Amino acid sequence: MKQVAVFGAGRIGQIHASNLAALPGVQLRYISDPAPQSAASLAQALDAQVASIEQALADPAVDAVVIASPTTTHSDLIVRAAQAGKHIFCEKPVDLSVARAEACAAAVRQTGVACMIGFQRRFDPTFNALKSRLDDGEIGVPEVLVVTSRDPGAPPVEYLQQSGGIFRDMLIHDFDVFRWILADEGRDEAVWLSATGACLTDPAIAGAGDIDTAIVSIRTRSGRLCQINTSRRAAYGYDQRFEVLGSKGLLAAGNHRPTEVVCMDATGVKADNPEAFFLERYRAAYRLELAHFFERLQSGGAFRTSVHDGVAAQKLADAAALSFERGQPVTFEA
Secondary structure, three states: OEEEEEEOOOHHHHHHHHHHHOOOOEEEEEEEOOOHHHHHHHHHHOOOEEOOHHHHHHOOOOOEEEEOOOHHHHHHHHHHHHHOOOEEEEEOOOOOOHHHHHHHHHHHHHHOOOEEEEOHHHHOHHHHHHHHHHHOOOOOOEEEEEEEEEOOOOOOHHHHOOOOOHHHHOOHHHHHHHHHHOOOOOOOOEEEEEEEEEOOOOHHHHHOOOOOEEEEEEEEOOOOEEEEEEEOOOOOOOEEEEEEEEOOEEEEEOOOOOOOOEEEEOOEEEEOOOOOOHHHHOHHHHHHHHHHHHHHHHHOOOOOOEHHHHHHHHHHHHHHHHHHHHOOOEEOOO
16 A cells, blocks of 8 residues: 655645545645645545645655645755655656756656656547557658647736746646657657747736746657647647647547537537546546556556656757747757
8 A cells, every 4th residue: 555645735736636536545644735634625525634745755654645735835845755755646746947957857767766747648539549659650740739738727826926937837748748749759859949939819818927838849759749739728628639630640639528529400410518627637647647657656667757758858848938039049059
């Protein structure tokens, strides 16, 4: 029975803690959060105990920690957990600074603990089915990836001011999808990237020093191409899809809808809009990624998303921010 502590009792912490409590062979032991009432409420609901981070890390019975706290705390908690000998599941990103993210990766290597980063899109059943069929050679050699990633609305300005910007906060998932689908697990990484963007949905976002609409183009070492288009406003719901063009055809992974009922009448064809937000869209993915984490801890196999993937995605996010700021492409070593 693996004993686990969860750091963070906010929205994503509640999702992970609830999923942990339902996993066989796992016991949710501690909840830690700076807001005592949030921690107590979640711990009571899931039959866990409230503890400080120090208490949880000092308990030899704790095998692993799940870091679901604010982004600014991730790197510190990864290093502290690694030094305490705890295996780590951490929400993206590792850190907003590439240098600090690389320091985390070094701490993980030095201590020998396992560390998985929460890029949940790799565990979405639809996206994962596309990846499996791609790997099976159904469309031949993949050549072009087009990613559409649009939120129904922007988060509060207070969040945007400390988020690191749209490239580091929102598109980091899409950079991971690029590496997963087109970069061939690190064997065909990006060598050229160009990013542009604008503030089109809310002047307050520009006032916070951010943009809300962006397009990123990437070329890999072998010449494969990727385009990511994103917006913080989609009036019709949470728009998450991508398509891969290969030498023998195309694979496309579409949106999820609350139901698949379609009405056809004299006025037209009507169907549900996409799911409202990421909590609904990736409900299964969040459950599956934690199940994968503990299954691999048990089996000793490699994680589907490692701390190395977290660092690599962060480098692409930094490159996109730099390209946007300078108004010119960024190149990487081949």
